[in-house]
Amino acid sequence: xxxxxxxxxxxxxxxxxxxxxxxxxxxxxxxxxxxxxxxxxxxxxxxxxxxxxxxxxxxxxxxxxxxxxxxxxxxxxxxxxxxxxxxxxxxxxxxxxxxxxxxxxxxxxxxxxxxxxxxxxxxxxxxxxxxxxxxxxxxxxxxxxxxxxxxxxxxxxxxxxxxxxxxxxxxxxxxxxxxxxxxxxxxxxxxxxxxxxxxxxxxxxxxxxxxxxxxxxxxxxxxxxxxxxxxxxxxxxxxxxxxxxxxxxxxxxxxxxxxxxxxxxxxxxxxxxxxxxxxxxxxxxxxxxxx
Amino acid sequence: xxxxxxxxxxxxxxxxxxxxxxxxxxxxxxxxxxxxxxxxxxxxxxxxxxxxxxxxxxxxxxxxxxxxxxxxxxxxxxxxxxxxxxxxxxxxxxxxxxxxxxxxxxxxxxxxxxxxxxxxxxxxxxxxxxxxxxxxxxxxxxxxxxxxxxxxxxxxxxxxxxxxxxxxxxxxxxxxxxxxxxxxxxxxxxxxxxxxxxxxxxxxxxxxxxxxxxxxxxxxxxxxxxxxxxxxxxxxxxxxxxxxxxxxxxxxxxxxxxxxxxxxxxxxxxxxxxxxxxxxxxxxxxxxxxxxxxxxxxxxxxxxxxxxxxxxxxxxxxxxxxxxxxxxxxxxxxxxxxxxxxxxxxxxxxxx
Numbered sequence: 001x002x003x004x005x006x007x008x009x010x011x012x013x014x015x016x017x018x019x020x021x022x023x024x025x026x027x028x029x030x031x032x033x034x035x036x037x038x039x040x041x042x043x044x045x046x047x048x049x050x051x052x053x054x055x056x057x058x059x060x061x062x063x064x065x066x067x068x069x070x071x072x073x074x075x076x077x078x079x080x081x082x083x084x085x086x087x088x089x090x091x092x093x094x095x096x097x098x099x100x101x102x103x104x105x106x107x108x109x110x111x112x113x114x115x116x117x118x119x120x121x122x123x124x125x126x127x128x129x130x131x132x133x134x135x136x137x138x139x140x141x142x143x144x145x146x147x148x149x150x151x152x153x154x155x156x157x158x159x160x161x162x163x164x165x166x167x168x169x170x171x172x173x174x175x176x177x178x179x180x181x182x183x184x185x186x187x188x189x190x191x192x193x194x195x196x197x198x199x200x201x202x203x204x205x206x207x208x209x210x211x212x213x214x215x216x217x218x219x220x221x222x223x224x225x226x227x228x229x230x231x232x233x234x235x236x237x238x239x240x241x242x243x244x245x246x247x248x249x250x251x252x253x254x255x256x257x258x259x260x261x262x263x264x265x266x267x268x269x270x271x272x273x274x275x276x277x278x279x280x281x282x283x284x285x286x287x288x289x290x291x
Numbered sequence: 292x293x294x295x296x297x298x299x300x301x302x303x304x305x306x307x308x309x310x311x312x313x314x315x316x317x318x319x320x321x322x323x324x325x326x327x328x329x330x331x332x333x334x335x336x337x338x339x340x341x342x343x344x345x346x347x348x349x350x351x352x353x354x355x356x357x358x359x360x361x362x363x364x365x366x367x368x369x370x371x372x373x374x375x376x377x378x379x380x381x382x383x384x385x386x387x388x389x390x391x392x393x394x395x396x397x398x399x400x401x402x403x404x405x406x407x408x409x410x411x412x413x414x415x416x417x418x419x420x421x422x423x424x425x426x427x428x429x430x431x432x433x434x435x436x437x438x439x440x441x442x443x444x445x446x447x448x449x450x451x452x453x454x455x456x457x458x459x460x461x462x463x464x465x466x467x468x469x470x471x472x473x474x475x476x477x478x479x480x481x482x483x484x485x486x487x488x489x490x491x492x493x494x495x496x497x498x499x500x501x502x503x504x505x506x507x508x509x510x511x512x513x514x515x516x517x518x519x520x521x522x523x524x525x526x527x528x529x530x531x532x533x534x535x536x537x538x539x540x541x542x543x544x545x546x547x548x549x550x551x552x553x554x555x556x557x558x559x560x561x562x563x564x565x566x567x568x569x570x571x572x573x574x575x576x577x578x579x580x581x582x583x584x585x586x587x588x589x590x591x592x593x594x595x596x597x598x599x600x601x602x603x604x605x606x607x608x609x610x611x612x613x614x615x616x617x618x619x620x621x622x623x624x625x626x627x628x629x630x631x632x633x634x635x636x637x638x639x640x641x642x643x
Contacts, residue, residue, distance in 0.1 A: 103595035
């Protein structure tokens with residue numbers, strides 16, 4: 001029982017950390033609180049639906065490709081012309097992008113929710129240290145953990161990661177020192193797209209369906225996690241997302257069933273409280289770089 | 292002196308005249324046009340409420356639809372006939388069972404709807420007063436999320452995801468016009484008041500206004516509560532016009548269309564908000580007809596075309612004219628537009 005809870009809480013934590021990093025990365029590099037992030041996930045989920053007859057591995061790769069394409073396209077068409085606008089304008093713009101992508105999905109391929117039968121191996125359970133753990137929970141944990149480690153490696157050890165962090169720290173200064181702004185921003189969107197794609201794979205496997213509205217929840221997770229962790233560092237954001245995931249799993253386990261429906265109300269009230277009391281986030285230092 | 296007063300009064304008079312034109316147009320057209328006109332008048336009430344906060348403080352709010360929802364639910368509780376309420380709310384928890392016996396007139400329902408929304412405004416005001424820029428955007432959105440979650444999950448009181456039905460239709464062209472005019476006057480009066488002017492000063496330059504002794508938080512809170520009241524009244528008007536509604540109305544897509552209105556008109560200006568409300572209401576109707584195929588020879592386009600075009604329009608406006616049609620100027624006031632057009636409002640702490 002304890003081990004099952006731990007695996008599912010850690011899995012949800014890792015998934016939420018993944019989603020949060022995607023939001024926080026774009027916010028750090030170009031001040032964009034991306035409400036269209038959910039629709040990037042939608043694009044990946046659609047790929048999973050479209051290629052559901054193909055081998056699972058192929059569908060996963062296509063999901064990542066779809067997500068990256070949509071992320072880069074949204075940058076080209078909407079956010080590139082708005083470079084340097086204030087964060088609220090960018091947020092409104094991302095609202096518009098989100099609605100536009102949702103409408104496109106509804107117009108063309110997803111007028112209503114479609115089921116994606118989960119792969120049979122995902123619904124099995126295996127014995128682990130004497131507990132019956134579902135493969136899906138294990139996969140969530142392993143996949144998200146691996147991707148998080150990969151992101152940590154890219155951000156910490158590669159030249160691209162150093163440039164991304166420099167751009168997040170001070171974009172103009174980084175450009176003045178020879179960091180190519182356009183390339184860095186494009187690669188930030190590519191990374192966000194990859195993260196969204198992987199996130200969508202896990203998300204669809206858990207939900208078993210795709211619909212035009214499905215992006216809302218993962219997007220909100222990313223935003224709340226990023227605010228909780230403080231948006232000044234990716235590590236803080238990842239930790240914020242992780243805590244949010246573990247907290248959600250714990251709330252679900254502990255909350256009396258009559259109050260579970262109000263889980264989101266609790267979460268968002270906590271979010272407002274954090275914004276008011278510690279605008280720099282629960283986990284970051286004293287520096288506020290949000291507004 | 293008198294000419295100065297007259298010049299300053301030009302804006303509310305012009306705006307009321309615009310509302311009047313909308314009402315007359317609704318009167319002249321058929322029932323469909325009338326419906327569009329009434330909804331446009333209700334939108335005017337809502338956006339004047341929204342711009343009371345966002346135009347004066349320079350802070351965009353994504354959460355005002357929560358106030359509208361509260362107003363609508365209040366109106367439903369106050370005006371649904373008592374016998375029907377008995378069956379609709381058979382599971383009301385004991386402390387709230389008095390709601391089943393309540394009955395009031397339409398005007399009282401609108402005012403009380405506004406007051407209930409203002410109470411939520413009062414509760415959230417201490418938090419909102421401290422925030423600005425992006426944090427404020429996220430916090431206001433969180434207010435909407437909490438409200439929506441409670442309304443859709445508190446099934447015994449709000450009927451959850453089932454619709455509210457049986458609200459007597461009371462909002463007409465004339466009552467809509469009356470409330471729109473009243474809302475414009477209230478918003479204008481606040482904007483010209485001492486508190487409104489000080490809040491606008493903080494919008495132009497936060498630190499300079501603080502240094503001159505403006506208590507920014509208090510004025511933000513005042514504007515927030517007043518705008519909550521107006522948006523709550525708009526919600527009550529909406530409920531009394533549409534007669535049945537579902538909680539899903541009061542969520543992101545409605546928020547989005549109001550944002551389109553204020554951004555298109557210019558979110559720093561009351562006139563911009565009113566013009567945006569009228570323009571976008573008209574545009575949405577045209578787009579709806581376009582989607583239904585009235586301009587393409589009867590072949591309906593897939594649902595979502597109208598939303599897509601609205602979103603695309605908003606993006607173009609944000610890129611080309613970030614301050615919208617009016618900038619921070621007002622109708623009938625010369626010379627102020629050029630002054631502020633070029634200067635983007637500086638979010639608080641941007642220089643820090």
